[in-house]
Amino acid sequence: MITALELGLIYAIMALGVYLTFRILNFPDLTVDGSFTSGAATAAILITNGVNPFLATAAAFVVGCLAGLITGLLHTKGNINGLLAGILTMIGLYSINLRIMGGANVPLLGQDTMISALRSVAGVGWTSVLVLAAVAVIFKLVMDWYLHTDNGLALQATGDNEQMIRSFAVSTDRQKITGLMLSNGLVGISGAVVAQHQGFADIGMGIGLILVGLASVIVGQAIFGTRTVFQATLAVVLGAVIYRLAIQLALNVGLNPNDMKLMSAVLVVAALLLPQWKASPSSPAVARGAQR
Amino acid sequence: MLSITSVSKTFFPGTVNERRALVDVDLEMAEGDFVTVIGSNGAGKSTLLNTVAGRIIQDDGVVALDGKDVSRLKEHQRAARVGRVFQDPMAGTAPNLTIEENLSLADRRGKMRGLARGVTKAKRERFAEALTQLELGLEKRLKTKVGLLSGGQRQALSLLMATYSDPRVLLLDEHTAALDPQRAELVTRLTRSVVEEKGLTTLMVTHNMVQALEVGNRLIMMHEGRIILDVDAERKSQMTPEDLLAEFGKLKGAVVDDKTMLQ
Numbered sequence: 001m002i003t004a005l006e007l008g009l010i011y012a013i014m015a016l017g018v019y020l021t022f023r024i025l026n027f028p029d030l031t032v033d034g035s036f037t038s039g040a041a042t043a044a045i046l047i048t049n050g051v052n053p054f055l056a057t058a059a060a061f062v063v064g065c066l067a068g069l070i071t072g073l074l075h076t077k078g079n080i081n082g083l084l085a086g087i088l089t090m091i092g093l094y095s096i097n098l099r100i101m102g103g104a105n106v107p108l109l110g111q112d113t114m115i116s117a118l119r120s121v122a123g124v125g126w127t128s129v130l131v132l133a134a135v136a137v138i139f140k141l142v143m144d145w146y147l148h149t150d151n152g153l154a155l156q157a158t159g160d161n162e163q164m165i166r167s168f169a170v171s172t173d174r175q176k177i178t179g180l181m182l183s184n185g186l187v188g189i190s191g192a193v194v195a196q197h198q199g200f201a202d203i204g205m206g207i208g209l210i211l212v213g214l215a216s217v218i219v220g221q222a223i224f225g226t227r228t229v230f231q232a233t234l235a236v237v238l239g240a241v242i243y244r245l246a247i248q249l250a251l252n253v254g255l256n257p258n259d260m261k262l263m264s265a266v267l268v269v270a271a272l273l274l275p276q277w278k279a280s281p282s283s284p285a286v287a288r289g290a291q292r
Numbered sequence: 293m294l295s296i297t298s299v300s301k302t303f304f305p306g307t308v309n310e311r312r313a314l315v316d317v318d319l320e321m322a323e324g325d326f327v328t329v330i331g332s333n334g335a336g337k338s339t340l341l342n343t344v345a346g347r348i349i350q351d352d353g354v355v356a357l358d359g360k361d362v363s364r365l366k367e368h369q370r371a372a373r374v375g376r377v378f379q380d381p382m383a384g385t386a387p388n389l390t391i392e393e394n395l396s397l398a399d400r401r402g403k404m405r406g407l408a409r410g411v412t413k414a415k416r417e418r419f420a421e422a423l424t425q426l427e428l429g430l431e432k433r434l435k436t437k438v439g440l441l442s443g444g445q446r447q448a449l450s451l452l453m454a455t456y457s458d459p460r461v462l463l464l465d466e467h468t469a470a471l472d473p474q475r476a477e478l479v480t481r482l483t484r485s486v487v488e489e490k491g492l493t494t495l496m497v498t499h500n501m502v503q504a505l506e507v508g509n510r511l512i513m514m515h516e517g518r519i520i521l522d523v524d525a526e527r528k529s530q531m532t533p534e535d536l537l538a539e540f541g542k543l544k545g546a547v548v549d550d551k552t553m554l555q
Binding site for chain 1: 410430
């Protein structure tokens, strides 16, 4: 339970990144499957080489941003379909991640990490959950703040009405690239912290992650609402925790861990379909409204 | 101020669908000119506007603003000095942002968009004051999402936003055509007063001949990608919609569309 809560709060940072692209920019970005592992790999290899774990995690942010930059450039300057641009970066990153790690796995046991620092202060218990919750809330609040700056509003408008915001002299290309970079930077941080939490970085740890992110965003927002940005980002954080608890519950009742990906997929499909069934057939606008 | 020199644009060149939307068009607009553009469907009115906005890049010719060739500038770069209102009332505003956030986006036209707060108390007061001019009560609904407004309200807001940061050129593409008569009347009235107050150089496409004659100080008629009639303020004030229809009648193959006939 404690571990599930902790992991949920760490994955919440990733979910905030997915929220930024999927909801704000209206761009389903598959880069995250690769950039999550890139963040983990970068942090792990730096930590094993004696770099301060906080600096190593900051480096994971930068690497994540670079991954987002590549997808952004492919999409905006290369006119490649957004989904395909993400897939291309994700596939390419697989090889790069292997290069970064020098193998398929980097163990962090016995290393000084952010999580080992947390354990030495707070152990494993409600205190450690509280610390991680505070971290997740700080990320959420920073995102709330950013989205209400001039630049953040331009980013929101880019996802909302591209034609309109271009007519007010905003380069939608630049906004999309900014959004993709920030998003993948957050995903990179999340990957770095997950690696430190589980005690290793692994080449497969990002596979299917986009579904975890989407499930967190969609489930959280379905339960807690999206009326304001403040509410929407809170819903994303809580959604990430709920998702992790649900997985934990499923494992506890004896489900095969290998079936987890299928369960995630089914969960996302259900979350996408259920709101449409609630709406009456005569008002398709209601179903479309529920998408946002 | 705005000069369009020998501009041509052909869509789908070399195919059976080839369409010459603009043919060697010349148009010189002085500071503060308010030109209404009429013409049959496919005459090239919207293409002309889009060429100025940079949404369509001409095949030949030059678009110059304040004496500088802007032909190579992208749409968003030109938008620093060009304001636009679209025909679709949904097109000019961001539905999921609030009224004050939309205005704040308009307020930053051509300025750096950094990490300063988008809506401050001081700005909110300015926005509320500007909204009062619309007489729609929107100044009391600053935190309402724009998607909840009616088409007429959104179009009035679009007009306010497009003109808020004093663009050098204002482009209106049949911006009252999708509204009911009462709302169209309101938006037309607002257009006249804002253009007059700010002395904006304006290019307005319209289907409505009465509107084309009533509004602005110059009228041009387009047909098959060419400007075939250019009426100055004095002559325009004496013209009637019947005169304009007669001009249409002189054209070979010009089909006045139903919408125009009904008006």
